[in-house]
Amino acid sequence: MQQQGPAIFELLHQEYGDKLAIFLNNRAATNILLERFEDAIKDADVALILNPRYARAYIRRSSAFEKTERTEEALRDVKKALELEPSNANIRKSAIRLQKIEDERLEKLKEETMSKLKDLGNSLLGNFGMSLDNFNTVQDPKTGSYSISFNQGK
Template sequence: MVLIESTKTVEEILIKNEPKPSLQPETMSAIDGNDSDGFETASEREISDEEDDSKNDTVTSQEEPHQSDKPEKKEEQIELIREGEVIIDQEKAMEEANEAKVEGNNLFVNGLYEEALSKYVLALELVKDFSESIELRSICHLNRGVCFLKLGNYEETIKECTKALELNPTYSKALVRRAEAHEKLEHFEEAVTDLKKILELDPSNDQARKGIRRLEPLAAEKREKMKEEALTKLKEMGNSILGRFGMNLDKFKAVKDPNTGSYSFSYQ
């Protein structure tokens, strides 16, 4: 270790790290603007510290200020490379997902619904974390719903179409397929609701309008049937309780209110 006078140390460091012009405010401003856009570098910070404590400093290596710059630059380069890798991986995943979707479509056309389902699952898995994949995912969920429809699994059709609609609330094709599955399960009320949403999105859709006209009477009939079944169960329950007191519900008359559809009971 060699001991060097503090003034010499500062001058040597300044020679290696900064231009020689005097360090007046105007000159420093120009240097900052050209060299570092106004940001203080690591070497400048070290020089500033040494100038403040120049009387007591001992320098072991004149290259230390230069070495302190290197880790920051390397970290910055690595970060840029990592960002580039993420972009490339995302583009590759989207490309592979689209290929899987196309393969699934080809399998569907050939009636291979189970195999098509697996391709759509692959596509969904590849892009599940990418916000840019919303459209692709909604299509794959719908396509899975159509596969389940062909396989007669209407409950799964409803689930997949619902997932597609969560991603794209205005996806009319998903509403059509879900309405179809609801009808198969005799969920007429729910089917009518989906068809009405289709008309809201596309008032000129005659198929949806015809479906509503066809299904609304079935929905009303099912509602009445469900009410009758509920009343029958209530009557049986009531008779089991009132029978202990020598009474029964046959002496009660139910009258339906035509305005509200509700019932009132009177004892005969």
């Protein structure tokens, strides 16, 4: 017996792909309004499988990603939508806004990581009666490299 699942899907895709993508994207919008963000993401995923050039589905999925605080993914989708519709001012504004949010998130993550690394360094150096405060770093503006010096007085 021959499997017909993939053949049926291909037929539906060819005949109704764009219409199904619109339907699923509209359902994703409803799911966002109902705060069912994961369902909205799944609907937009399928809409994009059916029509990978459907900018509105990228925007819808971006919105759902943003609502779930997944700004990296939201930014990726809005950038893809902007590639598809480069003259769309609303998409451009969303891209700028999400880029700012993502930059702030990355900066906060960097600060948290550096703080944890400093705590780790201090816990290790504490065994020798030192801390990271005993060291100075100076960046060479020409090469970008750092030199580290030890200050016993601190």
